[in-house]
Amino acid sequence: MANTNTNIDRDTLRELADGGNETALDRLADLADEAGDLQELSGLLDEGSLHAGLLLTRRAVASGDLRELQRISDAGYGEAGSELDRLLKASADGH
Numbered sequence: 001m002a003n004t005n006t007n008i009d010r011d012t013l014r015e016l017a018d019g020g021n022e023t024a025l026d027r028l029a030d031l032a033d034e035a036g037d038l039q040e041l042s043g044l045l046d047e048g049s050l051h052a053g054l055l056l057t058r059r060a061v062a063s064g065d066l067r068e069l070q071r072i073s074d075a076g077y078g079e080a081g082s083e084l085d086r087l088l089k090a091s092a093d094g095h
Helices: 010-018 024-036 038-046 050-063 066-074 078-093
Strands: none
Touching: 010 024, 024 038, 024 050, 038 050, 050 066, 050 078, 066 078
């Protein structure tokens, strides 16, 4: 069975997200992540997208970017703070 939702354009997703549709906001975050557009992901996090926070956190953990984890946490995605604490503790244990 063909997936008819694959052709939804960004403008439609943006319109839906602006209207409060969280699924559309999550889909915009997925598209930004796939494109490697960190600026758009950050903007989506600032709009309240927890999914964008998750995607940014994964990227920051993979690259070991502690400052980015702090920024993501400050923007409202608490898991970034947990990951930051975990990495800081692991760093302290390694010395």
